[in-house]
Amino acid sequence: HGLTTVSAATLSLPPVDDVLRHASRDPLARVVERCMRAAPRGGTVIVAASGGGDSTALAVLAAAGAVRGPWSVRLATVDHGLRADSIDDAAFVDYLVSCLGLPVYRELIQVDRGPVLSARARTARYRVLRERAQAVSATLVLLAHHAQDQLETVLMRLLRGCGAAAAGGMPHRRRLAPGCWIARPLLETSRQNLVARLHAWGVPWRNDASNPDA
Numbered sequence: 001h002g003l004t005t006v007s008a009a010t011l012s013l014p015p016v017d018d019v020l021r022h023a024s025r026d027p028l029a030r031v032v033e034r035c036m037r038a039a040p041r042g043g044t045v046i047v048a049a050s051g052g053g054d055s056t057a058l059a060v061l062a063a064a065g066a067v068r069g070p071w072s073v074r075l076a077t078v079d080h081g082l083r084a085d086s087i088d089d090a091a092f093v094d095y096l097v098s099c100l101g102l103p104v105y106r107e108l109i110q111v112d113r114g115p116v117l118s119a120r121a122r123t124a125r126y127r128v129l130r131e132r133a134q135a136v137s138a139t140l141v142l143l144a145h146h147a148q149d150q151l152e153t154v155l156m157r158l159l160r161g162c163g164a165a166a167a168g169g170m171p172h173r174r175r176l177a178p179g180c181w182i183a184r185p186l187l188e189t190s191r192q193n194l195v196a197r198l199h200a201w202g203v204p205w206r207n208d209a210s211n212p213d214a
Contacts, residue, residue: 012204013096013099013202013203013204014201014202014203016099016100016101019060019099019201019202019203020060020063020064020067020100022200022201023060023061023063023064023197023201024064024065024067024068026061026197028061028186028189028197029061029064029065031185031186031189032058032061032062032065032142032185032186033065033068033069034185035140035142035183035185036062036065036066036069036071036140036142037069038139038140038173038181038183039071039138039139039140040139041070041071042070042071042072043071043072043137043138043139043140044071044072044073044074044136044137044138044139044140045062045066045071045072045073045074045138045139045140045141045142046073046074046075046076046105046129046132046133046136046138046140046141046142047059047062047073047074047075047076047141047142047144048075048076048077048078048125048129048141048142048143048144049075049076049077049093049096049104049144050077050089050093050206051077051089051090051092051093051096051205051206052089052144052205052206052207053191053194053195053198053205053206053207054144054145054146054186054191054194055144056096056198056203056204056205056206057144057186057194057195057197057198057203057205058142058143058144058185058186059075059096059097059100059102060100060198060201060203062142063100063101063102073102074102074103074104074105074136074138075093075096075097075102075103075104075105076104076105076106076107076128076129076132076141077089077090077093077104077105077106077107078106078107078109078124078125078128078129079106079107079108079109080109080110080111080121080124080125081108081109081110081111088206089206090106092204092205092206093106094106105132107128107132109124109125109128111124126176129141129176129182130176130177130180133176133177133180134177134180138180139179139180139181140180140181140183141176141180141181141182141183142182142183142184142185143182143183143184144184144186144194145170145184145186145187146186146187146189146190146191146194147186147187147188147189147190147191148190148191149170149187150169150170150187151169153169153170154169169187170184170187171184172184172185172187
């Protein structure tokens with residue numbers, strides 16, 4: 001199970017070298033590393049991190065890839081302030097990056113409650129990721145959408161009346177800004193599979209019942 005609180009007493013991560021060694025041997029690490037090769041040698045790769053299981057697994061896999069490859073990995077977390085415990089999610093991401101030795105960018109944004117809240121929050125989140133990528137000259141932003149997210153996207157589009165041809169899922173890769181791309185290396189992986197990996201590596205994560213890593 002994921003964490004419900006963040007405190008010095010509850011957080012514990014195995015030695016980071018052990019975590020990254022185990023992660024680097026995982027077949028999914030090859031998938032993420034192939035995706036990271038879209039960034040130039042010495043380039044910056046941003047991982048969007050919420051503290052949920054999906055993005056925590058992606059952060060560990062990307063950190064393992066950075067050990068093996070010539071990239072600089074940074075995490076970016078966006079706090080929408082929509083949940084009382086969102087500050088704990090951000091604190092967990094701070095803890096995670098301190099263990100992994102990665103820099104993190106954190107931004108608190110205000111999204112007014114009301115109609116189409118999730119869509120407006122997503123738009124604001126992508127704006128922050130785009131601005132951050134441009135600020136550090138990142139050419140790749142990794143998102144942790146997984147197979148269940150993909151299925152949900154297709155079903156929602158069908159329910160909105162899209163025809164079968166227009167109800168495609170999220171693309172594996174799309175342009176975020178000039179010279180910068182979004183990539184989703186986990187779209188063929190189930191959330192259960194990612195959580196099982198975190199258990200195997202001994203890595204904690206945060207639970208968000210509303211939407212862990214959208």
